Amino acid sequence: MTLSDGRRPGSRAVAADHVSLRRNNLSVVLRHVRDLGPRSRARIADDTGLNKATVSSLVAELVERGLLREGSPDSTRTLGRPGQLVELDGSGVCGVGAEINVEYLAVIALDLSGAAVFEQRVPVDVANLDPGTTLDRLTDLIKQAVAAVNGQVAGVTLAVPALVQGETGELKLAPNLGWSEFPVADELRRRLGDPPYPVHVDNEANLAALAAYAELQEDVHDLVLLTGAVGVGGGVVTGGHLLRGSQGYSGEVGHMPVAPAGRTCGCGRTGCWETVVGLTALLHQATDADDPARDPSLDVEQRLAEITRRAEAGDVRTLTALQDVGDWLGIGGAVLVNILNPDVLVLGGYFAVLGPWLKAPLEQAIRERVIAPDGGGCRVVQSELGFTAAVRGGAQISLDQVFLDPTRVAQ
Amino acid sequence: MTLSDGRRPGSRAVAADHVSLRRNNLSVVLRHVRDLGPRSRARIADDTGLNKATVSSLVAELVERGLLREGSPDSTRTLGRPGQLVELDGSGVCGVGAEINVEYLAVIALDLSGAAVFEQRVPVDVANLDPGTTLDRLTDLIKQAVAAVNGQVAGVTLAVPALVQGETGELKLAPNLGWSEFPVADELRRRLGDPPYPVHVDNEANLAALAAYAELQEDVHDLVLLTGAVGVGGGVVTGGHLLRGSQGYSGEVGHMPVAPAGRTCGCGRTGCWETVVGLTALLHQATDADDPARDPSLDVEQRLAEITRRAEAGDVRTLTALQDVGDWLGIGGAVLVNILNPDVLVLGGYFAVLGPWLKAPLEQAIRERVIAPDGGGCRVVQSELGFTAAVRGGAQISLDQVFLDPTRVAQ
């Protein structure tokens, strides 16, 4: 139960040799330092069960690869010879995350320690541009990010509000962008000049869920992330793994039928969840047609700030609308909690901004509608990542590859 | 990406040494023979990438442990020295699965090759017995199974139609049994005399999903199993792993709100999925109150056989009821497919028996209501395991432990 992780009885495991043994232990040490902070070699040996001599050898190799560095002497211990702390050396390698969304393009580069080395977000009306032009503009941004990186680039991952086929990275359907059947991964790879690092494409909510997973530093391995926008996206992490499904189309929660007598959805049916919890639903109830908060040409964050202001001022119409959206959020949220039993339900996108008003009704619905005792232990939290969640998740997915196989970084 | 399986970036991997390296490769060879059938050492070496000499050594150890045996010479090859086939030696070790359900107790013992060495199912009115007495009777059955096993017992796993806490094996709530807050795992372990093998308890649908996963011999690693009974249970396998959620309470699909104007459910709400697709819903629509097919004191399988007979005879009322249940099944099924994007939706329990009539409306709903193109590639199949799915899954879960760590079997 140590090498192959034991939870995949049916899948073919891979034979191991000295090289993979070493790779595994390099990964163990590197992740140990990431997760538990700077440590002396002796403590790493104690914690992991590895031999002191082995840890010294592993640390030496990781230092040589630029992934760890020697820090200050350990001043916390009082007895005996003080240890030399070993800590993450972020600068050697970066992961790049990019995003195409309805109203903007965004790019971020994170170094190994999770610090942002480069970050940019530009407003772009993607729906009114052809995919090629959009991709050209995004490529420019990514090239800037790559240029800003000191060391090596571990990979680029692009987030899109779309159904993306897992294997090929082909975009199948992005209603809000007006794109379909477009080989984004290949097109982006070509524009970047077939770079040596991997280029992937994934669903926005999936990547945001990964970012949320990394954000919670606790011992939590099952979460559901809900991103509120015009539509509603879902990302699921279960057992510490992103749930992708067989073709990468998982997490389509927006069209759950919850209100049969409700409004018509973009998908053609009536009563889909996103018709009652999407941003449009909130604005229709909380504002008049000529209210600037409802004007889609204005910046979303400013419009949300206005709604927040009204709610804080105690405006009854706004509060009622928020209560209603929260109630509907709870109905669908409880379905998800019943199926997936997560530790945490994370509110992202506009749900996070308006979290103070949405959390209570959501929590109540979980208590009342989830069959497991005490809602299966599920908590509701607001993401702090704002609209950077997806790009961060994309950058992290590349960094994870380095943490899992430190030998990917040139010596 | 070989040793630790790479899909769990956040979890702590375990340091590896020579022993775990050997264990991993023993497992690889054993599973290779299980999954791809008898093979010569040379072919195993070719397929796995291991060295011929290494495979010889690994096979020798597995033979010594009674997990593999030398078979006949390979007659398919025409050129060169014929290889000695190596095949699974089932007899050395067995997994035991048990089940407590509303109307019966069941036990099965499967050897390493999946063959049933012992199998029994006795009708018991569990709801009218106290838990202790039921467990006494089950213990008798399990002891018979253990006695029937030739070699070693790898473990016992009990399936219950209940919410079971993953870690402790405590039964939290089993409405259909009338049990709650009962430490089944501990109680059973004690009655078996604290045996050397592990004793676990899990949800019935979870284990049935595992059995269905093993039943499909294809390269499929994402499936959803639906068991139809008075209630409806769900089991999810994703990425080859059973989805348990944070506390083991996943798969509670029965109380999805799908029919707000519908019948009152046992849970107190109205319109839960199981009020429209549970066996009761079908019988209420298809039969009169005095119809023997509706009589709960008769054997379920016989009542279902009667329904099948009527449907085959073209009885309009029966067919209409089946069509309606199928339509409702599709509405909830599509929600699950949208969230989980499985390769396969497996019909179990009474859904499997009446599959010929339920499949078509369910497939139609998936085509129409799933956002992913072509329903995300999801197929609907009927389980062939009947009411033995859960016990088989329980037995297999113990056998999986042996396949993952062959050194668990005494030499």
Place this chain on the structure above:
DNA sequence: TTAGTTTGTTGGATCAACAGACAAAGTCGC
């Protein structure tokens, strides 16, 4: 009968982790 092919074993090489000894570097008590 001989050449050619494939299998499975053998002995030695390699490589990574392990075990124990030990010097280095600090604290504590007297």
Place this chain on the structure above:
DNA sequence: GCGACTTTGTCTGTTGATCCAACAAACTAA
């Protein structure tokens, strides 16, 4: 200030698993 004690990190030699190359065994085909 000094010795006893504790802890760190390195060094040396051992263990163990895989790999490599050579080779005998077993069979086919010409």
